[in-house]
Amino acid sequence: xxxxxxxxxxxxxxxxxxxxxxxxxxxxxRSLALAPPETxxxxxxxxxxxxxxxxxxxxxxxxxDVADAIARGTAASFVDRLTLDPKRLEAIASxxxxxxxxxxxxxxxxxxxxxxxxxxxxxxxxxLGVIGVIFESRPNVTADAGALCLKSGNAAILRAGSESFRxxxxxxxxxxxxLRAAGLPDDALQxxxxxxxxxxxxxxxxxxxxxxxxxxxxxxxxVARVQAEARVPVFAHLEGIVHVYVDKAADLAMALTVxxxxxxxxxxxxxxxxxxxxxxxxxxxxxxxxxxxxxxxxCAVRGDDxxxxxxxxxxxxxxxxxxxxYLDAIISVRVVAGVDExxxxxxxxxxxxxxxILTEDAATxxxxxxxxxxxxxxxxxxxxxxxxxxxxxxxxxxxxxxxMHARGPVGVEQLTSFKYRVRGAGQxxx
Amino acid sequence: xxxxxxxxxxxxxxxxxxxxxxxxxxxxxRSLALAPPETxxxxxxxxxxxxxxxxxxxxxxxxxDVADAIARGTAASFVDRLTLDPKRLEAIASxxxxxxxxxxxxxxxxxxxxxxxxxxxxxxxxxLGVIGVIFESRPNVTADAGALCLKSGNAAILRAGSESFRxxxxxxxxxxxxLRAAGLPDDALQxxxxxxxxxxxxxxxxxxxxxxxxxxxxxxxxVARVQAEARVPVFAHLEGIVHVYVDKAADLAMALTVxxxxxxxxxxxxxxxxxxxxxxxxxxxxxxxxxxxxxxxxCAVRGDDxxxxxxxxxxxxxxxxxxxxYLDAIISVRVVAGVDExxxxxxxxxxxxxxxILTEDAATxxxxxxxxxxxxxxxxxxxxxxxxxxxxxxxxxxxxxxxMHARGPVGVEQLTSFKYRVRGAGQxxx
Numbered sequence: 001x002x003x004x005x006x007x008x009x010x011x012x013x014x015x016x017x018x019x020x021x022x023x024x025x026x027x028x029x030r031s032l033a034l035a036p037p038e039t040x041x042x043x044x045x046x047x048x049x050x051x052x053x054x055x056x057x058x059x060x061x062x063x064x065d066v067a068d069a070i071a072r073g074t075a076a077s078f079v080d081r082l083t084l085d086p087k088r089l090e091a092i093a094s095x096x097x098x099x100x101x102x103x104x105x106x107x108x109x110x111x112x113x114x115x116x117x118x119x120x121x122x123x124x125x126x127x128l129g130v131i132g133v134i135f136e137s138r139p140n141v142t143a144d145a146g147a148l149c150l151k152s153g154n155a156a157i158l159r160a161g162s163e164s165f166r167x168x169x170x171x172x173x174x175x176x177x178x179l180r181a182a183g184l185p186d187d188a189l190q191x192x193x194x195x196x197x198x199x200x201x202x203x204x205x206x207x208x209x210x211x212x213x214x215x216x217x218x219x220x221x222x223v224a225r226v227q228a229e230a231r232v233p234v235f236a237h238l239e240g241i242v243h244v245y246v247d248k249a250a251d252l253a254m255a256l257t258v259x260x261x262x263x264x265x266x267x268x269x270x271x272x273x274x275x276x277x278x279x280x281x282x283x284x285x286x287x288x289x290x291x292x293x294x295x296x297x298x299c300a301v302r303g304d305d306x307x308x309x310x311x312x313x314x315x316x317x318x319x320x321x322x323x324x325x326y327l328d329a330i331i332s333v334r335v336v337a338g339v340d341e342x343x344x345x346x347x348x349x350x351x352x353x354x355x356x357i358l359t360e361d362a363a364t365x366x367x368x369x370x371x372x373x374x375x376x377x378x379x380x381x382x383x384x385x386x387x388x389x390x391x392x393x394x395x396x397x398x399x400x401x402x403x404m405h406a407r408g409p410v411g412v413e414q415l416t417s418f419k420y421r422v423r424g425a426g427q428x429x430x
Numbered sequence: 431x432x433x434x435x436x437x438x439x440x441x442x443x444x445x446x447x448x449x450x451x452x453x454x455x456x457x458x459x460r461s462l463a464l465a466p467p468e469t470x471x472x473x474x475x476x477x478x479x480x481x482x483x484x485x486x487x488x489x490x491x492x493x494x495d496v497a498d499a500i501a502r503g504t505a506a507s508f509v510d511r512l513t514l515d516p517k518r519l520e521a522i523a524s525x526x527x528x529x530x531x532x533x534x535x536x537x538x539x540x541x542x543x544x545x546x547x548x549x550x551x552x553x554x555x556x557x558l559g560v561i562g563v564i565f566e567s568r569p570n571v572t573a574d575a576g577a578l579c580l581k582s583g584n585a586a587i588l589r590a591g592s593e594s595f596r597x598x599x600x601x602x603x604x605x606x607x608x609l610r611a612a613g614l615p616d617d618a619l620q621x622x623x624x625x626x627x628x629x630x631x632x633x634x635x636x637x638x639x640x641x642x643x644x645x646x647x648x649x650x651x652x653v654a655r656v657q658a659e660a661r662v663p664v665f666a667h668l669e670g671i672v673h674v675y676v677d678k679a680a681d682l683a684m685a686l687t688v689x690x691x692x693x694x695x696x697x698x699x700x701x702x703x704x705x706x707x708x709x710x711x712x713x714x715x716x717x718x719x720x721x722x723x724x725x726x727x728x729c730a731v732r733g734d735d736x737x738x739x740x741x742x743x744x745x746x747x748x749x750x751x752x753x754x755x756y757l758d759a760i761i762s763v764r765v766v767a768g769v770d771e772x773x774x775x776x777x778x779x780x781x782x783x784x785x786x787i788l789t790e791d792a793a794t795x796x797x798x799x800x801x802x803x804x805x806x807x808x809x810x811x812x813x814x815x816x817x818x819x820x821x822x823x824x825x826x827x828x829x830x831x832x833x834m835h836a837r838g839p840v841g842v843e844q845l846t847s848f849k850y851r852v853r854g855a856g857q858x859x860x
Contacts, residue, residue: 030777034801115822119811126803128833212833233663233834254856261858347460369851371464373556381549381854390859391850392545403558403642403847404663405835417833420821421799424811426684428691429820 022210029155037104044100047178061166127153136218152415162195240270247359248281271386452640459585467534474530477608491596557583566648582845592625670700677789678711701816
């Protein structure tokens with residue numbers, strides 16, 4: 001860290017150094033935007049090779065990060081997310097190759113039409129420009145986010161969590177080597193070269209117009225700060241208060257399977273269900289089996305009065321429970337008077353992330369899919385499909401719940417903008 | 431004005447009143463988002479009828495606005511933009527009916543695909559939410575912007591210039607009557623009920639999350655303030671420093687026609703050309719005819735040394751000219767060494783709005799269309815086509831040069847977001 005701070009000092013004040021990073025990124029973005037698909041893919045494959053070739057260096061840097069984290073008494077789950085081993089490193093390298101294999105999102109013709117005057121219009125996908133990524137512990141984000149930005153023709157400025165700083169520095173070096181090997185400017189991928197937290201605030205200010213969008217990857221505290229302070233657009237979700245609504249026309253066997261998967265497959269991801277809403281019209285047949293299944297599977301259940309009545313192990317839910325993202329084996333359960341009350345509950349307490357309806361009634365399903373204002377709405381499927389890979393996007397840089405530009409899983413296509421190309425034969429406007 | 435301020439006072443502080451407007455807009459946005467196309471179109475047609483029925487009231491309010499403006503010694507061009515007469519009012523009413531005739535942008539299925547596990551994905555257009563529109567003199571913006579927001583299922587908060595306040599108030603009332611007639615909440619269209627400039631700052635703060643995007647309509651001063659202060663996304667362009675590049679392979683007759691139209695058809699619009707770049711390889715044949723044509727048509731020409739040499743009426747351009755949006759019968763002219771130098775000039779001095787290349791060489795045209803990073807790039811056509819109507823969008827709320835969400839002419843489609851609908855048969859994630 002002392003070396004890093006000296007390096008920053010050598011480059012001038014932190015402020016000047018960050019602005020310089022922004023200028024370099026902006027300049028490199030133009031080369032990236034014009035790079036042909038095969039050049040970008042060559043850079044990704046060369047980066048994978050460089051990662052494998054630098055395995056020893058990267059794992060040594062990671063061991064130092066991990067040792068520091070343990071010495072500080074960091075929680076075991078955090079240390080696990082931070083730790084790399086040869087297998088995890090190989091997964092990072094091979095993920096770079098997977099991104100190289102995705103179809104190129106830049107240059108796609110999104111629409112084309114001809115006007116009566118003969119002008120031919122095309123709307124064509126272009127890169128966004130410079131993407132700032134701010135992340136916490138997982139060092140793989142360095143490679144994953146860098147690869148998605150590169151593939152979509154964008155320059156990236158990465159800000160790693162201080163705990164993974166050494167590891168992220170070495171991974172970034174490998175990706176930059178990949179860029180150079182393909183003849184692309186390595187300034188297209190820069191890691192903020194200091195643990196100084198003031199650098200985050202500078203990124204959020206947009207570095208004098210050099211940052212087009214910020215993607216935070218981490219806990220609610222980080223996302224809340226970014227959303228509150230950023231002067232540039234943010235692709236993020238603050239939390240996933242995800243609902244499953246079991247309608248009176250739901251198939252019980254399907255409901256048992258899907259609710260279990262939605263809540264318990266993995267409890268720590270943003271697509272995990274947090275609240276189960278059950279239609280009063282089927283509560284007599286469906287509520288007890290669902291609650292028992294969850295309790296027996298080791299999930300704590302916090303319910304309204306009707307839910308508490310079906311099993312002594314249910315504890316009463318408080319008002320706060322309806323707006324709590326547990327990210328744990330806990331679920332809140334409420335009985336509602338049909339799909340209208342379910343939708344009203346979701347609009348009041350939800351986070352516009354992901355919700356699912358289970359029903360065999362097509363009309364009720366359509367109402368739910370139309371009226372619930374969430375990025376992802378599902379019918380008869382688990383909410384844990386809220387993931388760019390499951391959508392077929394290949395990979396995602398995150399999930400957004402805002403309505404501007406990107407919404408839902410943010411894959412390489414959502415990291416593009418567009419422009420209009422108009423071809424004429426000398427037309428003038430009358 | 432006194433009445434209005436009393437009304438604001440009656441409703442509490444300006445701050446409280448503005449937050450209340452935001453809450454009402456957010457609540458109304460949900461009804462608008464779910465309104466079927468025929469209901470929204472009925473509201474637009476009823477609004478047109480109400481405008482016609484209220485013609486006397488509206489023209490009286492406008493006469494009072496105009497009298498005030500003249501008494502303040504306002505410039506004649508400003509007074510002209512402010513003034514309504516029966517013909518202009520009819521044009522406003524009939525524009526509402528035109529918007530009703532556009533196809534509905536909400537609910538469009540933007541993409542659909544099926545995954546190997548049988549899940550069927552749909553990306554479907556949804557409204558953005560609440561749009562804040564801040565505009566200056568032209569009272570027709572009240573109706574035009576309100577209509578586009580309504581058509582796209584969004585609620586709108588309008589802030590009129592103080593000079594058109596009475597006129598905008600009456601036009602807003604007619605549109606609100608249209609909403610009520612169709613059974614929609616009139617809170618979906620609200621005019622900020624005060625001339626107090628502090629209200630603009632509050633809108634730019636987002637009204638506690640109630641405003642999703644701001645669209646400024648007016649001069650550079652307004653747009654610059656909005657871009658600098660807004661804490662929510664902005665759809666806008668600060669200026670249109672628009673270029674026409676005449677390549678060595680340009681047809682001279684076409685160049686004379688297109689350059690004349692691009693510069694002089696209307697000089698005050700953002701798509702008017704401001705700089706002409708001429709390839710040195712054709713300067714001997716093309717430069718003098720182009721410059722003479724412009725001068726003879728009454729356009730002042732500010733040129734580099736080579737341009738000054740062709741006609742004594744050309745005055746020398748300064749460095750500042752290359753980044754000046756004249757919005758007048760003035761053009762800057764520079765000789766460049768081919769398409770590379772033309773692109774470099776545009777990237778350095780341009781505003782990413784609209785640029786055109788004139789050439790018969792298809793490969794050179796493609797390079798220009800690909801490499802110029804502007805919202806609109808044209809080949810062999812006038813830059814004055816930079817207009818939503820000319821694009822076939824029916825109408826536009828403005829032109830955006832940012833890369834987020836909307837770019838180029840912002841029509842009803844660009845006023846939508848999207849969500850994912852996923853239909854399954856009980857799928858769970860492995």
